[in-house]
Amino acid sequence: MSAPMQTVSRFLRHPLLPQVEIRRVSSGNALSHARHSHDCHSFGAIRSGRSSYANGSKRIDVSSGDVVVVNPGDGHACNALPEHPWGYDMLYMDSTWLTERCQVPPGAAYCDIPMFSALTSREPRLHQAIVTLGNALESMHRTRLELESHCEVLADILRDTLHPQHIQAVSPRHLEHAREYLAEHWQQDLSLEALCTVAECGATSLINGFRRHYGMTPHAMLIDLRIRQARRRLRQGDAIASVAQDCGFADQAHFQRTFKRLLAATPGHYRSKVAAPP
Structure with missing residues (x-):
């Protein structure tokens, strides 16, 4: 019987991109996530294996190529299903920065951050954009222009494919x-x-x-x-x-x-x- 593969987990950050952080995990089947929430937008690109994604009262099985979508404050958890090594890139994105790129229509009432109704996405461009940003953060030889361009492209894809709704700000x-x-x-x-x-x-x-x-x-x-x-x-x-x-x-x-x-x-x-x- 072969020994289980060792989990590899890295947090990818860059001083030129303070608005984003990615946790890159390979062979993460041994990880156990209790239900929790974040104070920012989060998007998880499943790179390999399968996992069970719980958000609110819903539970969805996701696999390689899927992206899980987590709004700020959403109680959620994602844990591996057996069979194949589980790998993912979990992107944490500053909500204020994202809001500036998902503006409400002209003349609309002042609103708070954008909210995404979809819990998952199978859009290949979105999945690839998250992985590409992770690759760029992992490299030490990327220029400011390249790093910032990856972020802006990703924000455009989020807006164009997930069609965020805006919630009314609290007085x-x-x-x-x-x-x-x-x-x-x-x-x-x-x-x-x-x-x-x-x-x-x-x-x-x-x-x-x-x-x-x-x-x-x-x-x-x-x-x-x-x-x-x-x-x-x-x-x-x-x-x-x-x-x-x-x-x-x-x-x-x-x-x-x-x-x-x-x-x-x-x-x-x-x-x-x-x-x-x-």
Whole structure:
């Protein structure tokens, strides 16, 4: 019995193209993706093998030549089906940059980012454009003009083949209602649906409206509010375990990791009146 092939995974980036990043995976059958979301547009070109793609309530089997389409905020997962080595290029594209290339018709009301209704595409030009961009990012000998041209061609293909719809932008007043709701209910296990109800908008509009107006997603703002409360409690000398529980964290370890990630200091260090050694 032959040994399984080793997974190869690389993240391809270039300082001249900050608007895109590609994860290039070969023999990725051992990878396991839980359902998650991104704050940008994502497009996955399946280069080999087959996989099961879940997005929202739908599940689709995709194979070599297919492209999966993921809008910002879409809960999704893609995992290999057995039989053949699974390879793909997953493109992450800045939504603001893409929006500038998918303009709404003249005279239309101001809208937010473009949204794609299709979950997959079998368009050969789109698949090839993603792989070609990946090849260019992988090479160290491409000119600025070539790299930028690959991106612009890809954006044109996305617009012309997937025909994005535009969602209405959320008014600052409605966003403020959602922000105030977060500030009042930060200790609760809040749902995105509840915030959308307060803001009178859809999930993607809410997430991107928060990013535009406040510089962070609703979830990031909720964590920030909890950390602020935790800092106040720690300054009072409260026990770390009780602070973690009272401030809405799953457990003390989760609180410690989050606190250190945001403040570059442990809760114990912050709580102490004596500076820790360098």
